[in-house]
Amino acid sequence: MHRHGKVHELYDRGIGKVVFTLLKTSDKNECSRQLFRLWIEKILPNAPAEELAAQKMLETAQVILHGIGIATSDVLLNGDLTTVPDVITLWPSLWNWIQFLHAAHTELRTGSDPTFDIAAARQRYGAVVRALMSFTGFSSELLHTIAETPGYISMVTSLWIEEVRDPHRHFGFTVSNLIAPLVSECAHWTDRIIAICGGKPIDVVTLCLEHITANLQSTEPDYMSLRPDLVIFLSGSEDPGASLHRAFASSSKSIPVITEVMSRLVSWSEPFAKVQTAQLELCAMMLSFSITLGGFDRVIEAMKGDMLPVLVKSSPFFGPLTGSRCIFSILLRHALPAYFVHRPILSLAERTFRKIESLDLESRIIHGKSFAKCWSKFRELAELWMKTKRDIKSRPQSRFICGNPECGQLEYYEGEFMRCSGCGLQYYCRKICQKQHWKRNHRQLCKDVQERHRAIKPVAIQNSDLKFLSNVLASDFLKHGNHIDTIKEEFLKANANFETDPHLFIIFDYTAVPLKLSIKALTPLAFSHTRDEDESAYDEDEDGSNDDDQEGNYEPYTDETDGEFNQNALDVYDEGISEEWHGALRDGGEAMVAVRVIVPREEVPQVMTALLRPVELEVCPTDNEHALGDDRISGKEKEKWVGVCWIHST
Secondary structure, rough: OOOHHHHHHHHHOOHHHHHHHHHOOOHHHHHHHHHHHHHHHHHHOOOOOOOOHHHHHHHHHHHHHHHHHHHHHHHEEEEEEOOOHHHHHHHHHHHHHHHHHHHHHHHHHHHHOOOHHHHHHHHHHHHHHHHHHHHHHHOHHHHHHHHHHOOOOHHHHHHHHHHOOOOOOOOOOOHHHHHHHHHHHOOOHHHHHHHHHHOHHHHHHHHHHHHHHHHHHOOOOOOOHHHHHHHHOOOOOOOOHHHHHHHHHHHHOOHHHHHHHHHHHHHHOOOHHHHHHHHHHHHHHHHHHHHHOOOOOHHHHHOOOHHHHHHHHHHHOOOOOHHHHHHHHHHHHHHHHHHHHHHHHHHHHHHHHOOOHHHOHHHHHOOOOHHHHHHHHHHHHHHHHHHHHHHHHHOOOOEEEEEOOHHHHHHHHOOOOHHHHHHHEEEEEOHHHHHHHHHHHHHHHHHHHHHHHHOOOOOOOOOOHHHHHHHHHHHHHHHHHHHHHHHHHHHOOOOOOOOOOOOOEEEEOOOOOEEEEEEEEOOOOOOOOOOOOOOHHHOOOOOOOOOOOOOOOOOOOOOOOOOOOOOHHHHEEEEEEEEEHHHHHHHHHHHHHEEEEEEOOOOOOOOEEEEEEEEEEEEEOOOEEEEEEEEEEOEEEEEHHHEEEEEEEE
16 A cells, blocks of 8 residues: 555656656756656656556656657757667666556557547557657667567567558557668568568568558648658568568559659648658659569559659759669669560550640759759650651561471561460461471470469560560661671671681660660570471361461460470570571571560560561552562562561560
8 A cells, every 4th residue: 555655646746747847958968867867766666567556657657758758869869879878777677668558558449448548548659659769760779779679579560560450540650660770770670570560571561551551541641750661661681582672662552652652742731841852752762663673564553653743743852862863863764764665665655744744744843953854864765765666657667477497488468477375476477387386396485485474474475565576676676787787797806716607696685775785696506306206296286176266376286195305405495596496597697687685574674585587578659568579560669677586585
């Protein structure tokens, strides 16, 4: 009774008024010392696990802890670390009461008592979070002491999850301020948070995106708490493949959520320009990560959404920042333009530019600053690609070559040949050519390509997209003919020790902006297989039919009973070119050119191998008929075309 009476007497003296008076003093160091002394005298002797820790003692500890949090934050915010030793000394006692306050808060929140006091729960929640924020946000030494306390990371992570899951948003969105220092400071702590949230980096990313979304959807969004949420995405892990920014880039919600954050920040009416600028810069960095690491899917989402219009709206905030120049240089001069080689993305870009023009958003751009320069270059690159697309539509410059090396016939009119629906790369002039090629080596190549596609899950290149890429390749091959001849000569001069004249292949690297061209030597390998040479086994499908599939593509053969390939045969696709195509290249001389095409797709680019054959087609202006060869018919004009045969993709 004596100690319980002391507790009530302590609270009745007005500890709240004492703490409030101390916080009003101008000397923040003295304020901290007085609050620590108050804790030592009034709270330290009383362990929260004992029965004497009644409601009044709990409230007293809560009030003093709240004051310590405010005072410590004020001192550390000014770079003064003199209070750190005091906090470290008192931390065991502080931690005991923080745990007790957290348990009491949880009991209040989850209890079935209809008289649940939400105001009391909020106060206890706020006291715990505010104190921990002040202890962990400024001093690395103090952060390490606290984070290594058993149970700390579990408690903080559970509070964070609670904020996301709370349907009534009673407790705000402040716990990200506790998570962000942990994931920024130590990869081991990040891994522990990942384990608590579900075991995978994407679980943390999903929670964080939900946290941001819940904040934005609340009646009064807490824009100041968005920054730690964004910082969480930048953390690493002890496992190099488990970093949160990589998981962020893989999420389909990443770009829409960050775009919405930027849109709301731009419209934020509070006079916090520096905070807006810092948060918008973080958002731009996250978009850059998502585009660079997430690949084709993320670019499609960005172009379908409002990413570009929001970036233009945000541009006035980025002018004076040197960091943002690098971000926008990566995003607007390299990452996004590299994907214009994909027809769907280029089409979406055209639509986005029309929207930007209709809203007159470019008038917001402050000329002469870093964003303006990057945007100008981005528009220039986009206009060049859009012109290329218009030119290809009005006058295509490629035709497919039959995928059977023994045929090599050129497609006379667009759509004449049928595509293998297995690999999506080979085109054939007729069914017999597909059967002959399937027997020789396309069966294994087709399966290999399909297995690779399933492993890395790329977006399938549709028929029209492959035709667009073929026309882009043909156009660049003709446009850069003189440069290609020059680098060929330089390569042969630098490698004059070849015993024989090597066959070369040209690398068209579309991941580089502008296009990068280079030359390498192509070394053929011996070809061997043990398949039956009898062609009759390939005359019919298993059901005896000989029909094409409904989409007009040739179905890949899937005969599993007719022997097995020699495993050594898997190695014949040196640089993506089989032995039979090596022979065609040797026999074709200058008329056949091997090329490697590198296009952005995922974090690892998609590499495709093709054979080109420059030709001249006779064009009849009246009936659009084409013929190969010399100008034999009066009134017909010659045009340069390029035959394309896609033979490999990784």
